[in-house]
Amino acid sequence: MPRIAYLGPQGTFTEQAARELTADFAAELIAHDTVHSALEAVRAGEVEAAGVPMENSVEGAVPSTLDGLVAGDPVVAVAELVLPIRFDVLVRPGTDPSEVTSVASHPHALAQVRGWLSRELPRAQDVPTASTATAAVEVENGTADAAVVAPVAHRYHSRLTRLASDIADVDDAVTRFLLVRRPGHLPEPTGADRTSIAVVAHDEVGALGEVLSELSLRGINLSRIESRPTKDRLGAYRFFLDFDGHVADTRIGDALTGLHRRCSEVRFLGSFPKADSKPVSVRASDSEQAFRRSMRWLSEVRRGRTA
Amino acid sequence: MPRIAYLGPQGTFTEQAARELTADFAAELIAHDTVHSALEAVRAGEVEAAGVPMENSVEGAVPSTLDGLVAGDPVVAVAELVLPIRFDVLVRPGTDPSEVTSVASHPHALAQVRGWLSRELPRAQDVPTASTATAAVEVENGTADAAVVAPVAHRYHSRLTRLASDIADVDDAVTRFLLVRRPGHLPEPTGADRTSIAVVAHDEVGALGEVLSELSLRGINLSRIESRPTKDRLGAYRFFLDFDGHVADTRIGDALTGLHRRCSEVRFLGSFPKADSKPVSVRASDSEQAFRRSMRWLSEVRRGRTA
Structure with missing residues (x-):
């Protein structure tokens, strides 16, 4: 089964993109800490390919991907995916929305649902995390009441329940991802x-x-x-x-x-x-x-x- | 011996150019009345090539050549020549310059020695002719006293004598000629x-x-x-x-x-x-x-x- 690297941790949009980019074949997905590390794994032949984020319609280009593509041996993209960026909000079971006083997520994610948060969870304070997936862990641990996450996160945090899904202030926010390999066919x-x-x-x-x-x-x-x-x-x-x-x-x-x-x-x-x-x-x-x-x-x- | 067409009559700059363009081989030069006719002779295979004027540094492009090159079957240039345009003035033997009251030539030629004429033959009236070579004929016939001609003209009008040679108001006036053939090598x-x-x-x-x-x-x-x-x-x-x-x-x-x-x-x-x-x-x-x-x-x- 081909091994495919992606920017981790598990349960983020980059995992979701890597899954969709490899939907045609059975693949083992390997989370990497950085885009650089994922691309190096491709270059070293440790993985068959890597799914990497290229640009977001709101945030723009992803500089670490641009720099990573040209630093080192040649790699080429063989597929692209445009993923709508719409979030779920996870809470512990039984949580009353009016009692949510903290909401965790990556700062970019919080920025993209700011309007929804101020309407629906007006008492919640931001708890910035390193990734959307980490936010779910904070909620499981009780250090935050709610987490703004990628839909795929629920797969790894199924004890949490969805307070809301498919939310985004900008309706058509998307991120474009590439599947990158060594030169070949x-x-x-x-x-x-x-x-x-x-x-x-x-x-x-x-x-x-x-x-x-x-x-x-x-x-x-x-x-x-x-x-x-x-x-x-x-x-x-x-x-x-x-x-x-x-x-x-x-x-x-x-x-x-x-x-x-x-x-x-x-x-x-x-x-x-x-x-x-x-x-x-x-x-x-x-x-x-x-x-x-x-x-x-x-x-x-x-x-x-x-x- | 290859036959080469040129814009006649004999004794003009176009003949001189045709001679220089074919200096590397023995050629029979055939005068044509028009550039069009010379190019048609190439297209029909009646001649091997044609020498045609392309542009003059004073008068500019030669429209009949431009139009002729693209009207009809393909022809290609295989050589170019840049000929200094400097004139001789022919008179009947024994003519006193102060008695010259008429000077014949093609209007373009007269224009290019206007300064010299007003200095050296101030009493002479213009007698416009169809070519510089025709002007020499007018002098031979006594219908003009002097002719402004190409140096080569003397070859055909050796009974006339040179009153002046190598004259031009603009020192570096030149005409560019092409030798044109059917496509081939x-x-x-x-x-x-x-x-x-x-x-x-x-x-x-x-x-x-x-x-x-x-x-x-x-x-x-x-x-x-x-x-x-x-x-x-x-x-x-x-x-x-x-x-x-x-x-x-x-x-x-x-x-x-x-x-x-x-x-x-x-x-x-x-x-x-x-x-x-x-x-x-x-x-x-x-x-x-x-x-x-x-x-x-x-x-x-x-x-x-x-x-």
């Missing part, structure tokens, strides 16, 4: 794929603009750009780019070779089916057929057969 | 080559900008751009582009396939050694080696061997 193109890369542009005027032109000139839709310091020196950045298409597509390969020539570093971070399954639209001038025709034309021109 | 790359193409961009916002970006992104130095109406409808243009490099160069081929996909029409008009023989500078990121490395990297990424 790439997912087949589906026509609705995303490619992720990280590049360090040369330190020249207009270099980033040229990087983006390599994509736009081939009609490649850039869906996301994040920058992170390279840590070499102030003002040097690594750009994480997500765009529509699969590395097997000619226009994507063409753009990637352009970036490889132009950048001091290019990391391929994976091509995988988009979570939303929306087909990628390709301009006629960037279609496989247009590339084939243009290559054929060039070949004839070079042989002096046409002009 | 292309000239070998020399490292100091020029490529000419004609493109019709799609009628979309930013289309011309994208055409130019295909070149600039690959570090290709555009040396010339001319537009001509496509004659289909007002506002539709064909662009004639000259840039450094040879179609056999990977970065040039890469740009050309991009243009072929993006444009409604692309004509290859030739790759040939530049008249100035100045080596083309290529950025490290656009070198043959950089292209090879990037293709190898992409191939490894696609096979899942690296990332």
